[in-house]
Amino acid sequence: MNKTKTKPKSKVQKQQEIKALAATLDVEFKNIIPLVPLPNGAVAYKEYIVKQTRTGSWGIFTKNTGPDCHGEFNLKSCALIAAKALSLVHLEKFNEVKLLDNRYWSNHYRSTVYEYNIKRTKDYERYLILLNKLEDSKWKAQNYKEEISKLFHWSFV
Numbered sequence: 001m002n003k004t005k006t007k008p009k010s011k012v013q014k015q016q017e018i019k020a021l022a023a024t025l026d027v028e029f030k031n032i033i034p035l036v037p038l039p040n041g042a043v044a045y046k047e048y049i050v051k052q053t054r055t056g057s058w059g060i061f062t063k064n065t066g067p068d069c070h071g072e073f074n075l076k077s078c079a080l081i082a083a084k085a086l087s088l089v090h091l092e093k094f095n096e097v098k099l100l101d102n103r104y105w106s107n108h109y110r111s112t113v114y115e116y117n118i119k120r121t122k123d124y125e126r127y128l129i130l131l132n133k134l135e136d137s138k139w140k141a142q143n144y145k146e147e148i149s150k151l152f153h154w155s156f157v
Contacts, residue, residue, distance in 0.1 A: 104144035
């Protein structure tokens with residue numbers, strides 16, 4: 001039986017293969033996650049920057065233009081999804097994300113108000129009404145949160 005001898009790879013060949021593999025992995029990584037975190041807490045997506053405004057909400061700004069805000073969102077993830085919709089010129093999706101963001105935030109805010117009022121109520125009937133409203137608003141907020149996270153996952157992963 002003849003055994004074929006294989007030549008051991010030289011260090012130069014191994015280094016070239018490693019560099020080629022690193023380059024392909026870098027390209028694949030950039031295709032998977034196109035978001036670039038910035039040092040000030042903002043996130044860049046293509047020609048848009050999502051950063052926090054003075055009011056505490058998240059605004060979508062264009063990199064090379066002035067301080068014109070394309071839209072403000074309560075959640076950073078919603079702003080990123082909307083930036084992707086803007087870059088693809090899907091205005092219907094942009095409006096859908098804006099609506100989801102507003103619905104989530106209103107239900108989340110209501111649940112905090114109901115929790116505050118439940119602690120201070122003395123009347124049992126009022127307590128039951130507030131408890132019912134609290135459960136409903138928490139349930140809605142949780143559903144909107146899950147919908148937003150699914151949308152984010154579908155958009156960027």
